[in-house]
Amino acid sequence: MCTMKDILDFTRQDLGEWFENRGIQRFRADQVFKWLYLKLAGGFEEMTDLGKALREELAEHFCVGTLALENMETSADTTKKFLHRMADGEYVESVLIPEKDHYTLCVSTQAGCAMNCKFCLTAKTGFKRNLTMGEIVGQIRDARRYVAQQGKEPLFLSNIVFMGMGEPLANYDNLLRSLGVIFDTDFGMKFSSRKVTVSTSGIAPKIVQLGHDTEVNLAVSLNATEDDLRSRLMPINRTWPIEALLAACKKFDMKPRNKITFEYILMSGVNDSDGHAHALARLLAPIRAKVNLIPFNEHAKAPFKRPPRARIDAFLTILLDRNMTAIVRKSKGDDISAACGQLKAARVDDTASCH
DSSP, X not given: OOOSEXXXXXOHHHHHHHHHHTTOOTHHHHHHHIIIIISOOSSGGGOTTSOHHHHHHHHXXXXXXXXXXXXXXXXXXXXXXXXXXXXXXOEEEEEEEEOSXXXXXXXXXXXXXXXXXXXXXXXXXXXXXXOOHHHHHXXXXXXXXXXXTSSSSOOEXXXXXXXXXXXXXXXXXXXHHHHHHHHOSSSSXXXXXXXXXXXXXXXXXXXXXXXXXXXXXXXXXXXXXXXXXXXXXXXGGGTSOHHHHHHHHHTOOOOTTOOEEEEEEEOTTTSOSHHHHHHHHHHHTTSOEEEEEEEOOOOTTOOOOOOXXXXXXXXXXXXXXXXXXXXXXXXXXXXXXXXXXXXXXXXXXXXXXXX
16 A cells, blocks of 8 residues: 555656656656556566666655555456555545447546435445545556456457546546546557546536546536426536536537537436427537436435336437437446446445445
């Protein structure tokens, strides 16, 4: 467990300045980054193109990584849920999702969540704190290390979704610093911006800022088409109601062919009627939008139920008939509480009692 400064909390510029302040050439930061994010080094002793004295100096001031793997669960569909224990004893989860030809990693940005969405199990854990940049990129580094250790020709981790625990835009500075490392095509993680998605419950001003500050896909958790219902489901709507949220989405900078993903969790008898579907199509018509319909993943801490398949199909058909781009998203990992809205970062003994 890391007890010194975590080197993963340093951007390449930060690290370059640290070297320069000690009279060491700045390009050493590029070398260290390459070891951390391309070669996935576990410690400074592995950085063999650095002199021994420099490796020892780094080890005196830094450690690598703040996460300890407390537990890993495997779903019947081979989804992996990682329970990470951080240096201060708090817990957070990430989820490695197998796709046809690649992995997607669902990353957390906070321990717990303060948004208090009524359908989300994470909200029931309360808010503990923001994750550091090192704790965010550490989840990705650890997942890549895990994938690299798998047998012959494992799937490649190519997609990142910030849809784990917490509200990413409420931890904006550390999110943005992390994206800088993720998109660094020279010495960082070399992810394509087309393969990275940030999801938000709707912090409208930060949506606009995110589009100005970086190039990334945006997903918005909508879940209702009128303010009264959305405010009951998602208290953030009382601060930034639907009109303000959609106005921010219209200002979000993105390439001409890109679309904003609107996530709509279908809850039986709550937001899944034909009228809701028609209202959703009208609401999103002025926006370059696509809709992910997510049948509610049931858990004991929320009273909502998943709609029957016929109701889900009818809702989807209405959107498609209105020329909306829409799909029903298949949830993975629900048997290990790794699906959308189910993360809670229980300790190992608590986890064992839940499954």
